[in-house]
Amino acid sequence: xxxxxxxxxxxxxxxAVSNDxxxxxxxxxxxxxxxxxxAENILTSKDTVKSIxxxxxxxxxxxxxIIYHLCTxxxxxxxxxxxxxCKKVIKYHNITPPDFFYNFSGEHVATCSxxxxxxxxxxxxxxxxxxxxxxxxxxxxxxxxxxxxxxHVVPPFNNIEGLxxxxxxxxxxxxxxxGRVNILSVGRIVPNKGFDKLxxxxxxxxxxxxxxxxxxxxGNKHSGLSTYIDYLQNIMRVLNLKDHxxxxxKVNDEQLKAYFLVSKIFALISYHEGFCVPMVEAMSMKxxxxxxxxxxxxxxxxxxxxVWEDLDADLxxxxxxxxxxxxxxxxxxxxxxxxxxxxxxxxxxxxKKFLSLICEFL
Amino acid sequence: MDNSEQEEKYIKDLxxxxxxxxxxxxxxxxxxxKTTDSYQDRQNKxxxxxxxxxxxxxxxxxDLFLFENRFFLKRIIxxxxxxxxxKILRVITVNxxxxxxxxxxxxxxxxxxxxxxxxxxxxxxxxxxxxxxxxEVKIKNLDDEIYYLKKNMxxxxxxxxxxxxxxxxxxxxxxxxxxxxxxxxELKELKSITxxxxxxxxxxxxxxxxxxxxxxxxxxxxxxxxxPVLEKANVGSEDLPILDIGCGRGEWLELLREKNLNATxxxxxxxxxxxxxxxxxxxxxxxxxxxxxxxxxxxxxAVTGFHLIEHYEFDFLVxxxxxxxxxxxxxxxxxxxxxxPDNILVGSCTFYLDPTHNRPLPSLLVKLLLEAHGFGDxxxxxxxxxxxxxxxxxxxxxxxxxxNEHFFxxxxxxxxxxxx
Numbered sequence: 001x002x003x004x005x006x007x008x009x010x011x012x013x014x015x016a017v018s019n020d021x022x023x024x025x026x027x028x029x030x031x032x033x034x035x036x037x038x039a040e041n042i043l044t045s046k047d048t049v050k051s052i053x054x055x056x057x058x059x060x061x062x063x064x065x066i067i068y069h070l071c072t073x074x075x076x077x078x079x080x081x082x083x084x085x086c087k088k089v090i091k092y093h094n095i096t097p098p099d100f101f102y103n104f105s106g107e108h109v110a111t112c113s114x115x116x117x118x119x120x121x122x123x124x125x126x127x128x129x130x131x132x133x134x135x136x137x138x139x140x141x142x143x144x145x146x147x148x149x150x151x152h153v154v155p156p157f158n159n160i161e162g163l164x165x166x167x168x169x170x171x172x173x174x175x176x177x178x179g180r181v182n183i184l185s186v187g188r189i190v191p192n193k194g195f196d197k198l199x200x201x202x203x204x205x206x207x208x209x210x211x212x213x214x215x216x217x218x219g220n221k222h223s224g225l226s227t228y229i230d231y232l233q234n235i236m237r238v239l240n241l242k243d244h245x246x247x248x249x250k251v252n253d254e255q256l257k258a259y260f261l262v263s264k265i266f267a268l269i270s271y272h273e274g275f276c277v278p279m280v281e282a283m284s285m286k287x288x289x290x291x292x293x294x295x296x297x298x299x300x301x302x303x304x305x306x307v308w309e310d311l312d313a314d315l316x317x318x319x320x321x322x323x324x325x326x327x328x329x330x331x332x333x334x335x336x337x338x339x340x341x342x343x344x345x346x347x348x349x350x351x352k353k354f355l356s357l358i359c360e361f362l
Numbered sequence: 363m364d365n366s367e368q369e370e371k372y373i374k375d376l377x378x379x380x381x382x383x384x385x386x387x388x389x390x391x392x393x394x395x396k397t398t399d400s401y402q403d404r405q406n407k408x409x410x411x412x413x414x415x416x417x418x419x420x421x422x423x424x425d426l427f428l429f430e431n432r433f434f435l436k437r438i439i440x441x442x443x444x445x446x447x448x449k450i451l452r453v454i455t456v457n458x459x460x461x462x463x464x465x466x467x468x469x470x471x472x473x474x475x476x477x478x479x480x481x482x483x484x485x486x487x488x489x490x491x492x493x494x495x496x497x498e499v500k501i502k503n504l505d506d507e508i509y510y511l512k513k514n515m516x517x518x519x520x521x522x523x524x525x526x527x528x529x530x531x532x533x534x535x536x537x538x539x540x541x542x543x544x545x546x547x548e549l550k551e552l553k554s555i556t557x558x559x560x561x562x563x564x565x566x567x568x569x570x571x572x573x574x575x576x577x578x579x580x581x582x583x584x585x586x587x588x589x590p591v592l593e594k595a596n597v598g599s600e601d602l603p604i605l606d607i608g609c610g611r612g613e614w615l616e617l618l619r620e621k622n623l624n625a626t627x628x629x630x631x632x633x634x635x636x637x638x639x640x641x642x643x644x645x646x647x648x649x650x651x652x653x654x655x656x657x658x659x660x661x662x663x664a665v666t667g668f669h670l671i672e673h674y675e676f677d678f679l680v681x682x683x684x685x686x687x688x689x690x691x692x693x694x695x696x697x698x699x700x701x702x703p704d705n706i707l708v709g710s711c712t713f714y715l716d717p718t719h720n721r722p723l724p725s726l727l728v729k730l731l732l733e734a735h736g737f738g739d740x741x742x743x744x745x746x747x748x749x750x751x752x753x754x755x756x757x758x759x760x761x762x763x764x765x766n767e768h769f770f771x772x773x774x775x776x777x778x779x780x781x782x
Contacts, residue, residue: 305373306380318380318384322376332372
């Protein structure tokens with residue numbers, strides 16, 4: 001029997017890469033394979049996750065398989081790829097270019113630069129298969145010299161089915177279902193997510209169309225990026241929007257669901273995305289999406305939302321207004337988003353795609 | 363159009379609409395709103411508040427209060443002491459106050475200058491947006507103008523092409539021979555050659571057809587209705603080809619080719635023939651009778667003519683039907699589509715939009731004419747009811763029903779007859 005090790009630098013609760021790791025684990029486990037998750041930073045209590053150092057006891061045969069989640073620089077992981085003699089599959093989640101962090105965090109610049117360097121090494125290793133979250137990611141890998149026949153797109157496993165069956169947080173529902181229009185954005189508070197532009201677009205909407213509107217930004221604030229938080233706070237102060245914007249910080253699934261339920265629009269003005277799971281979550285809940293067409297955004301959203309090619313705040317604001325003012329548009333976008341989720345991103349579809357590709361190693 | 367195309371189209375239209383709305387907001391915004399309500403102004407207000415506070419603080423030391431609420435003696439002592447201290451303080455702080463106030467004044471002047479600039483920039487932006495909108499309208503008008511100029515140019519180009527051809531032919535070997543030997547007979551023949559090209563009307567007709575008939579894809583779509591009729595008659599093979607008289611731009615021939623049916627088109631309009639040849643369609647530039655003359659009896663599967671017979675004189679039509687009956691194989695068929703004069707608007711107006719039309723042909727007349735020439739199983743297919751106008755409510759009245767039929771009924775009909 002072959003052993004399968006799923007490796008990731010960090011595993012935590014609610015993180016997109018972690019959800020993908022657990023999704024793969026569950027699928028392979030259900031197929032009765034001997035699977036283990038190995039990580040360096042373990043921020044979850046799940047006992048299925050083992051320290052990365054234990055991997056040498058688990059992967060011993062040439063036929064065993066490593067599925068390596070590539071999302072940042074990780075020297076220990078690179079050593080494992082070099083040292084272990086077995087089948088190796090990469091799951092590429094994208095590495096954010098360091099440029100976004102230059103003004104805000106040296107630590108992030110170093111991590112991302114390290115990630116980019118390692119990506120060069122890993123793409124040169126000519127491993128057995130390279131899976132990517134999106135077409136955008138796959139093209140990036142191919143452009144770095146990987147044989148295109150070894151590259152495939154498999155969307156990341158998500159926790160949407162779990163989210164759907166969950167009861168939302170009623171306190172949040174009661175508090176924010178107050179008649180004001182809520183616009184939601186979900187993502188870690190990092191510079192590549194373009195929250196500065198989102199705030200500007202919201203300011204435009206708030207000023208010109210709906211002074212009672214509220215922007216809810218759900219996402220973890222990173223302690224090393226306090227300069228970026230200050231920068232956003234300054235923009236809010238200058239635009240006089242402190243009472244209209246809510247930063248929730250990290251939330252649990254019940255709270256996340258509640259924020260989705262109280263919101264009318266999902267807005268994403270991100271400069272760099274490898275896939276964007278929250279967008280799929282919004283689709284699954286029939287929330288219309290307005291987004292900026294950068295990197296992998298259009299791969300994920302397709303024609304199921306309003307995607308702008310330019311960063312014009314007035315266009316985003318007018319789009320918010322159109323969706324809120326025209327009930328037909330609101331429902332149409334909700335419905336097309338849901339159809340896109342149903343046809344492309346359900347657990348069943350992702351599982352089928354993943355197994356069909358990985359089966360050649362099993 | 364499949365689902366994803368529809369979705370993309372919906373989003374595209376929606377985005378265009380939103381862009382328009384956004385533009386309106388930027389242009390329509392009144393100037394006073396900009397200057398009183400903008401974020402910049404809220405910020406300015408904050409700056410002014412800060413300046414006022416600074417001004418007050420800067421003056422500290424200039425006016426100290428006196429101790430008025432004390433007992434008389436104490437008050438006198440306090441007053442002397444305080445006045446003394448105050449004088450000392452003034453000596454110390456007077457320069458500082460002046461300095462503070464000067465700095466504040468400089469600041470205030472700079473801020474005012476900045477605000478002026480901001481205000482000017484805001485006004486410039488409004489003007490810019492207005493000009494942008496104006497220019498966009500102008501560009502749209504220019505686009506329209508270019509479109510019509512281009513159309514006219516095509517028309518002129520076609521005319522020029524014909525003229526050129528005419529000159530070439532006249533001075534070709536054939537023409538030169540006639541000119542060299544200008545006998546009476548030769549002159550007559552030369553005249554017939556030049557007459558052949560006396561068709562400046564060709565390009566005019568192309569121009570009219572381009573503008574009045576409809577786009578290529580529209581026509582192709584409309585003609586699809588006849589495919590099942592041909593299929594049923596089992597024609598279009600090598601042995602039983604289809605002949606399309608007055609093939610025009612070749613939409614029908616193209617459709618037949620797509621269905622792998624064997625067909626030939628004939629037309630006398632050189633430009634139409636060239637268009638068909640560019641599309642590699644099988645066409646012959648020849649007048650119908652001379653073409654049919656060379657066709658054996660019973661050798662054609664079907665003859666079609668769309669918006670053709672209304673161009674002919676009556677005696678020409680009679681001759682044509684006779685000839686067609688001859689060349690068709692038994693079981694073969696004719697299909698002719700023509701404007702329907704039963705529709706009053708067609709009969710009285712739209713029929714005459716084409717100056718080359720001869721006379722409207724009521725379906726009954728054509729039906730009888732075909733039957734008189736031996737065609738059987740003759741049927742009339744009514745086509746293209748007027749959808750632009752809405753019918754009058756009938757509410758059971760026979761008169762209104764008849765009126766509706768005459769005004770909103772089929773604008774064309776097709777007549778189909780078989781050689782039995």
